[in-house]
Amino acid sequence: MSDYADEANELDERWKADRCYDSFCHDGIINSDSERYFESNVRILFLLKDSWDDFYWVRGGDFTSRGGSCKPNSWKFWRMLGMWTYVIGRLASGDEPDKDEFYEGHNDGGYSLDNVAYVNIKKELGCSSVGYPVLRGFARRDRDYLNEQIDLCDPNVIVCCGTYDIYARYICDGDIPCGSQSEPVWDSVNERIVIDWCHPSGKFLSPNTNFGEFVEHCQQCANWFEDLT
Numbered sequence: 001m002s003d004y005a006d007e008a009n010e011l012d013e014r015w016k017a018d019r020c021y022d023s024f025c026h027d028g029i030i031n032s033d034s035e036r037y038f039e040s041n042v043r044i045l046f047l048l049k050d051s052w053d054d055f056y057w058v059r060g061g062d063f064t065s066r067g068g069s070c071k072p073n074s075w076k077f078w079r080m081l082g083m084w085t086y087v088i089g090r091l092a093s094g095d096e097p098d099k100d101e102f103y104e105g106h107n108d109g110g111y112s113l114d115n116v117a118y119v120n121i122k123k124e125l126g127c128s129s130v131g132y133p134v135l136r137g138f139a140r141r142d143r144d145y146l147n148e149q150i151d152l153c154d155p156n157v158i159v160c161c162g163t164y165d166i167y168a169r170y171i172c173d174g175d176i177p178c179g180s181q182s183e184p185v186w187d188s189v190n191e192r193i194v195i196d197w198c199h200p201s202g203k204f205l206s207p208n209t210n211f212g213e214f215v216e217h218c219q220q221c222a223n224w225f226e227d228l229t
Contacts, residue, residue: 040115045155050122064110080200
């Protein structure tokens, strides 16, 4: 077991005991080889709202863009994570993202998520959707733990999946604008990019259309990516 896994498990135990969670979502670095994650030029953390029961333990699960089929829409969830990871990686390396190239990897066993972590703000299980007031309450209450988990993953890109306002107002230990922020921003305190985007399981989200939209949305990050790599 890696040092990361030991630290993540220890954090979970303190968190559960202090907040009296009956159930708990064990998220973080998705794949088991955490060294590959930390050696990546661009480490991406997706900040999500809450988890459904089937994915209560994703840490070390070795998921790809094809991983996860426990729920009817989970295929889209993982494909979107893989697609956005691919786009960010290509832009960070100075290359133009190519949708056909992504799908070639996706269809040939799945696009790698070795440089990906994801964190749910609400750790209590059993709900597939949570409203803003409830999410805000969990963010306020668990702020220190959430920041500890994010710092443990040490991302240099955070993609807020419908969570930007909560992150900026109640969690962020950095310097980013509060409120709904459609444009990517640079967190000068933590030296990381924060991207405001939609949830990967969005009901009206079209993966094919979203590819080009996400590329355009992230283009302005080009100079920041140069600093990261």
